[in-house]
């Protein structure tokens with residue numbers, strides 16, 4: 001005699017399914033596609049927080065079958081980076097995803113993703129966007145992301161995929177990738193979710209000590225002050241970049257960069273362009289990234 005729980009579990013059509021293999025994924029998605037469903041997709045590395053939840057909510061509104069992936073992609077980590085320490089919390093993540101009414105979770109193994117070995121398999125590089133800003137400090141990082149997202153797009157074949165604007169460079173790179181490689185997928189950029197302090201939510205915030213946590217909101221505060229300097233005080237781009245870098249250093253960060261760019265990440269040439277200020281800075285073991293988008297300065 002099955003328990004009441006097992007019975008309700010089986011008859012509930014909204015229960016999320018988790019698959020670990022490409023074969024299972026393709027079978028389940030094939031049926032949904034045949035049924036004419038619009039597939040929305042949110043790729044993640046797991047250890048889900050409010051930022052991911054907002055992406056799932058945005059994706060839910062964009063399609064009628066919601067797919068999420070949880071995969072800590074080794075190809076996007078450098079040799080001395082935090083691949084080993086990166087938090088893996090699949091059971092907790094499954095609960096968050098169920099709550100967000102995800103229909104299907106793809107949580108593959110490395111063998112499923114890189115059956116021919118990671119080093120020697122095909123890579124995707126988005127010219128001009130992979131070696132600037134974070135790319136200059138993390139060689140191979142964006143190539144790793146472009147490669148795994150291409151693969152995930154080929155496996156899931158979503159109609160729409162949602163990415164966070166917190167990882168602004170990643171978002172812009174993926175937009176260009178789908179345009180240039182003609183992936184038939186719409187890329188949606190969701191706003192950054194922050195703690196009350198202004199600190200952007202991130203899985204890497206858990207590397208911060210208590211003392212560092214009180215300092216961490218200074219990253220966004222500095223970006224906001226830099227935006228004010230550009231907008232209201234008429235400061236020059238170079239001046240603001242130096243000011244931001246120095247301000248972060250003085251606050252106890254070790255900044256990698258603090259740069260003002262056009263929204264497509266090219267170097268600004270006129271005042272009439274929309275701008276974004278981006279920064280990455282170390283605080284102890286955590287490398288924090290954040291950005292602030294500004295409309296045209298002449299608005």
Ligand code: AMP
Nearest residue numbers: 044045046051163164166167192193201
């Ligand atoms: P990750 O699991 O860190 O690879 O992130 C998966 C997706 O969540 C990416 O599209 C990120 O840009 C997005 N994301 C991460 N943190 C935030 C945040 N605080 N607000 C909005 N989106 C986020």
